[in-house]
Amino acid sequence: MTFEEAKDKFIHTWGTLATQWGINRSMAQLHAVLLISPEAMSTEDVMEQLQISRGNASMNLRDLMDWGLIYKQLKPGERREFFIAEKDIWKVARQVAKERRRREITPVVEVLDELKAIPTDTPESIEFQRVMAGLSNVVSFADNTLNAVIKAEENWLMGQFLKVFR
């Protein structure tokens, strides 16, 4: 397999995979392209490489910035904007964990807490309670696990930071 083929395969695979999670193809492919590019790229560059429209590129680049996965880079003397991906993959994982936690875990916790509070009189409501309690536990576990990832890396970064001043 040549480098070009490998590159295409990666971009393509990443796009397909992302669809299974809630992420759209363009966004995943934009991320893939920027991840493996040693240079910052302009909107025009990525549009051409992925054969997508200007609007699509613009919107998804913004979403990627909202997720904290890519950054704008201004080149001196250049009018247009360039984009560069966060290259520390653990930081990428941390960002994704953070976002997913915020979007997916937090709202469930809130609803479950609310639903755990209903009275248990009938057999149906007792069963309901049991399920809510069980789900609460599982969700807490997921939440703690994600937090561990997020915090572990933060602590590691903090460690590196402190070394400098030792």
Added chain:
Amino acid sequence: MTFEEAKDKFIHTWGTLATQWGINRSMAQLHAVLLISPEAMSTEDVMEQLQISRGNASMNLRDLMDWGLIYKQLKPGERREFFIAEKDIWKVARQVAKERRRREITPVVEVLDELKAIPTDTPESIEFQRVMAGLSNVVSFADNTLNAVIKAEENWLMGQFLKVFR
């Protein structure tokens, strides 16, 4: 909030949440309904409760069985099939972890292993290698974490099993 309201809220919330993961609304709502039902339910029952078509119910009940989240139950003297959900929420979590691992992690590992093998000559291909190696690490971590969930519960089950013969 009355019990009926809580029930509706749970079913509705679960359906919405599921969409963010790759699961469709009907499947999630069917699961929710069966989870909180103390009794096994017929296809007709769930169709009526969720106001969905026979075909939709049939297909999604099958998918839920494929995921190992619900079971068929035959009632003596009854011709039609009844469905009951796996009520051990940790077992549910374990099943979901297993399925997602199989569908989402395994294929990525394969592609990454293949892509890690390309030659590193140009600056571009060196960068590419770095990214692939980094992703490999992260994916391995996710894989190990999921496995820990899966195995922890299996060991626990195995422990319970062995107790009987002690």
Added chain:
DNA sequence: TTGTAGTTTCAAAATAAATTGAAAGTTTAT
């Protein structure tokens, strides 16, 4: 100002995914 290079927005079009419903298929009882 006015023009130019660039970015963002958003209604409309294209694409993808979920759902329906009726026909075909199964199983059991008579």
Added chain:
DNA sequence: ATAAACTTTCAATTTATTTTGAAACTACAA
């Protein structure tokens, strides 16, 4: 065998999501 009760399948429809492209907007330069 035939019918009745029930389940599955799948082409057609509906719904939801993604993508396009051109107009509106912004920032800068002459």
